[in-house]
Amino acid sequence: MNKPEILAPAGNLEKLKTAIDFGADAVYLGGSKLNLRALADNFDNETLIEGLKYAHDRDRKVYVTLNVFPHNEDLDGLEDYLRELYEMGVDALIVSDPGIISAAREVVPDLELHLSTQANNVNWKSGLFWHKIGVKRIVLARELSLEEIKEIRQKLPQTCEIEAFVHGAMCMSYSGRCLLSNYMTGRDSNRGLCAQPCRYKYYIVEEKRPGEYFPVNEDERGTYILNSKDMCMIEHIPELVEAGIQSFKIEGRMKSSYYVASVVKAYREALDSYLENPKEYKFKQEWLEYLMKPSHREYSTGFYFGDKNIQNYESSAYVRDYDIVGIVKKYDKDTFTALIEQRNRVFEGEKVEILRASSDSFEVTLKDMKDKNGNKIDAARSAQMIFTAVTDIELKEKDILIKAKEK
Template sequence: MKKMELLAPAGTMEKMKMALLYGADAVYLAGKVFGLRAYGGNFSMEELKEAVSYAHSMGKKVYVTVNIIPRNEDLEGLDDYLKYLESIHVDAVLISDLGVFSLCREVAPHLPIHVSTQASSANWRTVKMWKDLGAERVVLAREVSVKEMADIRKKVDIDLEVFGHGAMCISWSGRCLLSNFFTNGKRQSNRGECIQACRFRYAVMEESRPGQYWPVEEDEHGTYIFNSKDLCMIDHIPELIEGGAASLKIEGRMKSVYYVAAVVAAYRKAIDAYYAEGGAYRVRPEWREELEKVSHRPYTTAFAFQNPDHSAQEYVKSQPEQPYDFVGLILPGHGEEGTNQVQQRNHFKVGEILEYLTPQGQVGLVKITRLVNRDGEEVDKAPHPLEELTMTGDKTLPAFSILRRRAKK
């Protein structure tokens, strides 16, 4: 059986490298144009080339999103961009629009195409059509259940990719017009400029009573009627693999480095355990505990097993919980035992006991006993953003380990 791929988001070069170091088999990312995350950081042309080279040096893959729903003016320069992606040996592009698909086949015939979830592929005939046109993979609509995926896979011999974790969009396959409406067309979600209007607070106003607002729920503060919970399939890896998923995708190109690393580490453990243990496989509580330590809304399995009812929505508040703070990143190179180079990401101080997460997914505690800044001066705390220090503790940690602590409420 071909092992299911673990596919991670990469909004920046640092996130890409951390995703791969923490166990992702592939990453998806965007250039500065033609993608659906205009504010996710994204990659310049040279950075795209560097990203591909870095991933390939590790035997891993890079997929580039070209999944906008374009207007005429958006097509300008697209042919040269696709040729460039082919020339730097990108492993695939994600496309949702039939015209962009056609152009890619014409100008970059050796560039593999994955069909984006924006194409709303929800039945086997649609998937077969994309295969017949030359697609190598279809990312199924998020509304497709595990059973429906299995039925599609039985009828069409093609790689199927599914979302397994992350924020959900209330609109069908992400095709939303709310951003257009609230910004008078200045920010269009289908062209990469979503304002996440589904997370806003709403109330009802009756037409003949302007200025009088009624909450949708029994709450004087209103309600977030479009606000979805976050998807989490960590408890259902066997169903996804046995249902025919070739790739499990984590959402989150705009999430933090810490988020990407921690989520990837948890799913890496779960997927590897399934293939190693077979019938003896069991879900470990520590996987779910790890996912509870990242920024998230309450979790749901959404459409995976049924059409979700109101329990898949989050009515109480818009912002996700942030249970832990990412305070430091262990850098390569260390001296004597118990000494590490660390880059500050949030304030910490001598005497603190911090939790760590390694790229191998190990979790533990380390006590900071001494800090020395780059000038060789001993200091009692690290308050400066991205400051690099020598940290002495009760153990030596692997490079790129994450230091974190429980956030104060």
């Protein structure tokens, strides 16, 4: 049976570790150059080496993105950068531009190449072309249906892997090939600086009536005519596996560690459950609940089953029902005391939910809260402050504390 990997985003070192701790088989990240998330924390050489060690020590993989459409000046130092990544031991490069691919084949011929979704691969002939010039894996465009993906898998050789997005933000243009951001703000989406103007609210201005703004209505549902829903395929794991997709990709290098933990946990548990016993597999509602709590837009299944109902014309706002309030750094079993790093405000006596990689979620009450100096506090209010709290149930290092968002 096809056993796909879970591929998670890693916007920084903490998110890399979170993704791996919660079950990702591989992570993808941006280095210091040529990646499409220029505004993410990204990895310098020092943190990348640390991340590679963390992943490889746990038999996981790290893919580095070089998927911009580079201008001439972007190519300065490319060969040296490719050699650096190879010598560090990255497992693959995610690439889209033929110039970068050509340079990689010349300079680091043994380094595995994955074709980015930015290359908009939507048919098997194109996939075969890229495979013949040295690409090991095709990251399919999001605009494909499940039936099209099945045909691509059937017609490509088994030596050519296919990867597809299964969760996260969608783009109103073909996999990011959009000029709106550059035109409206001067920030080039194809060089990692997208301002997401597709999420703006628009009005019509008639040429001869400047200053008169008319709302854009589509069947009276609203004005966010370019705003895509987020993709969520958690309820369709069997179809994805049977289609032959070899890597399930999660979008979100700009998202929080809580998002990464929740999404990876949901897809890890669902996939493992299906692979363990396909005939007896049943979808569990708790997997969807994991995905409903971190920040997200309204969900759809994207283009997998056709392109209906994938835009949200009413609002571009995120659904934010839960906040991460802390991460457990240490737990003393003798005193039932957790050492916690704060992420959002939390009060003594509050019930919080514990998100843990290896078990179902559960609730605890935070008691006897103190700051790092042992002084009694009624709340952890300062960003990333270290505090302690007593709990009735034993916690573990790396447990994530969440609570319903304050109304």
